Amino acid sequence: MRKFRVRRAGVVRYCTLYVAAALVLFVSLFPFLWMVSTSFKPPSETFTRVPRLIPVHPTLENYRIVLGETMIPRYFLNSVYVALLTTAISLVVAALGAYGFSRFRFPGRSPALLMILSVQMFPSVVIIIPLFIVMRNLHLLNTHYSLLVSYTTFTLPLCVWMLKGFFDGIPRELEEAALIDGCSKFGAFLRIALPLSAQGIVASAIFAFIGAWNEFMFAMTFINIEELKTMPVGLTSFFGRFTVEWNPLMAASVLFTIPSLVFFVFVQRNLARGLVSGAVKG
Amino acid sequence: MRSPLAEKADSMHWSVGRGSPRPTLRQLCHDITRNWLAYAFVLPSMAGVFAIILVPLVQTVAVSFKRYYILDILREAPPFVGFANYLTILGDPQFRFSLWLTVIFTFACVALTMLVGLFVAILLDQDFPGRGIVAVAVLVPWVIPRIASSILWKWIYDDQFGILNHMLSSIGLRSFASFPWLARAGPAFWAVVVVVVWQSFPFIAVTLLAGLRTIPREVYEAAEIDGAGFWQKVVLISIPMLRNLLAILIVISTIWDFKVFDQMYVLTEGGPAGSTMILGIYTWMMAFGRLQMGLASALAMIMFVLVMAVTVLYLRLFMREETM
Structure with a gap:
């Protein structure tokens, strides 16, 4: 019973x-x-009254149109270029900064950390106006530099914070041992701390890349030359022309999603851990 | 006896500057030379943050006190107008509407995201065959770029051929056969809320799941022996034990959802007739649609003050959790 x-x-x-x-x-x-x-x-x-999830006659025609007859390949390459450079710049700068914050106690450290934390919360619309004016005065509108500069802003604080979390997790004794063996302090950073936090670097790189890859507002505001547009802006320019051709647009969206998807599969296992230990500790 | 090398190693990590409340200039110089390596490490990031975030922030304040109409400044320097921009904004009925709308929007997004996130986290905390598949699938909405998913949902909401209307009408709700989701004020608003919630619940779920996993199983077992049911365990154990994490996530989501721009821009552009004009969109339109940079900066500053108020709350919570 x-x-x-x-x-x-x-x-x-x-x-x-x-x-x-x-x-x-x-x-x-x-x-x-x-x-x-x-x-x-x-x-x-x-455009039928009885849509199906599995296509009856699957076709690659939409992808052919997107890759052969639109500017999408150009937009895609622009996005890759901007996102990769943003990632590289933020990583180098952030790794140094994160190591400084993790390993040294110096006057001004806490206020600086607080600033980095709070700056992540700024609405981008707050700084887009002066950045636009400055870019215009420097004749940087309609160049990719304007995007590199503004994207680094948003990826840098996040990368510093995440990497600091990873450096904090590496035992100091390892670098102390290297110092005793005659390594310089910078050498200890370069040869001991950096290789040991490879996972953290990969994770931060992916977050920086995806941040830049997704960004829309700055790209829409700073760039209005077709050849220089990035994917998010390029995709939205499908609207407003006659009727929307949903099939090629969805094909382009799939292409746009693939890099994030690939990276995601790559970090999937460490995703929750990295986020929780680096950004919000539970 | 300690070797000088060990002392060298010591000084690397714990080189504490003198913490007297009012440092003299000499002391300051001393501190800087003592910690020069530390400052060299953090200088590039701090310089970046200053140059690209803090300097523009100050400039936004400056522009908000000027009549800065972009077509006029080609001819003359923008005149200083004091608080005129702020007064115009505060008296503008569209601003008051947008502010209200943004508050409701933020509240709705945060509440729904937290509910869905908590539900999914609790589900994933259970042991059942196939859990792994669900755990990975849940992350998919988060991985799709915001613009791609906004476009995707625009297609789902399409009045003639969208799958949503098809589904609704095939389960008997005939009135939805060609319902224009994005062309009516109320439905358009909620349609965007759904998209934002859909994109943000995975992060909340994953983080809460990590939190749930830190609760010792013994606590649940003890409760079971005392006869607690499933929901009693959730309400009386899980939620109280995750109190701090929940608070932090609510505050972060509030900040994020307050700033939403992309989804609303792609799905409605603030329309129909300004009925979904949340503050982010309104500010951007003011700056780059109407080219009134002065008014837009005043709007941006108001947004900034509101976000900062919530951010202070966030930092307080965060500091309590984590010693930097």
């Missing part, structure tokens, strides 16, 4: 869990699958 009750409770528990899991799966995945599905459909299957 008792055994039966336990088993029934178990069945109810599993049913509830799986209903909840199915709901969560549907909500998280369906929109994404719909994007992928639309990108492989011919227009005839899109």
Whole structure:
């Protein structure tokens, strides 16, 4: 009798869990699958009263249009260029800064850390106006420099903070041993601390890259030459022309999503850990 | 006896500057030369933060006191007008509407994100076959770039061929057959809330899950012996034990959702007829649509003060959790 009750409770528990899991799966995945599905459909299957998730006649035509007949490849390369350079600059500067904050106690350290923390919270619309005026005066509007400068702003504090978390986790004794063996302090940073925090560097690099890859407001404001536009702005320029061609637009969106997806698979395992230890400690 | 080398190593890490409340100039110079290496390490980042964030911030304050119409300044220097821009903004009915709208928008997004995030975190904290798949799938909305997912949802919401209307009408809600989600004030607002929640719940869920995992299982077992049911354990153990993490996440989400721009811009552009004009969009339009940089800077400063008020709260909570 008792055994039966336990088993029934178990069945109810599993049913509830799986209903909840199915709901969560549907909500998280369906929109994404719909994007992928639309990108492989011919227009005839899109503008129909009975849409299907799996295309009846899957086609690569939308991708051919996007890659061959639009500016999307150009936008994509621009985005890659801007995001990679932003990542490189922020990483070098942030690694130095994070190490300084992690390993040294010096006057002004706490206020500086507080500033780095709070600066992450600034709405970008607050500084976009003066940056626009400065860029205009320096004739940097419609160049990628304007984007590099402003993106570094937003990636730098985050990278400093994340990397500081990783450096804090490396035992100091390792660098002390190197110092005793005659290594310079900078050498200890370069040869001991940096290689040991490789994981943190990769994680910060990915966050910086994705931050720059996603950015929309600055890109829309500073660049209005077709050849220089980045993906987010390029994608939105599909709107406003006649009717929206959803199939190629979804194909372009899939292409736009792929780099984040690849990086994400790469860091997936360490994602929660990096975030929790680096940004918000639970 | 300690070797000089060991002392050298010691001095690297714990070179504490003298913490007297009012340092003299000489002491300051002394501190700087003593810690020169530390300052050399942090100088580039601090210089960056100063040059690209703090200097522009001060400039925004300056511009907010000027009549800075971008077409006029080609001819003359922008005149100083004192608080005129602020008075104009505070008297502007669209501003009051936007402020109100932004508060409701932020509140709705934060509340829903936290609820969904907590629900998913609790689900993922259970042991069941297939948990791993759900744990990975949940992150997908977070991975899709904001602009891509805004465009994707615009397609889902499409009145004629969108999948949402198709689903609703095929379960019998005929009135949704060609419902224009983004062309009506109320539905457009909530449509964007849904997109923002959809994109931000994974982060909350993952972080809360990491928090849940730190709660010792013994606590739950003790509660079970005392006869606690599932929801009692959630409400009486999990939530109280995650109090601080929840507080931090609520504050961070508030700051993030207050600043939302991309999703609203792509989905509605503040329309129809300004009915979804949240502050971020309004400020941007004022600056780069109407080219009234002075008024826009005043708006930006008001936004800044509001965000900073919440940020102070965030820093307080954060400091309590973590000693820097």
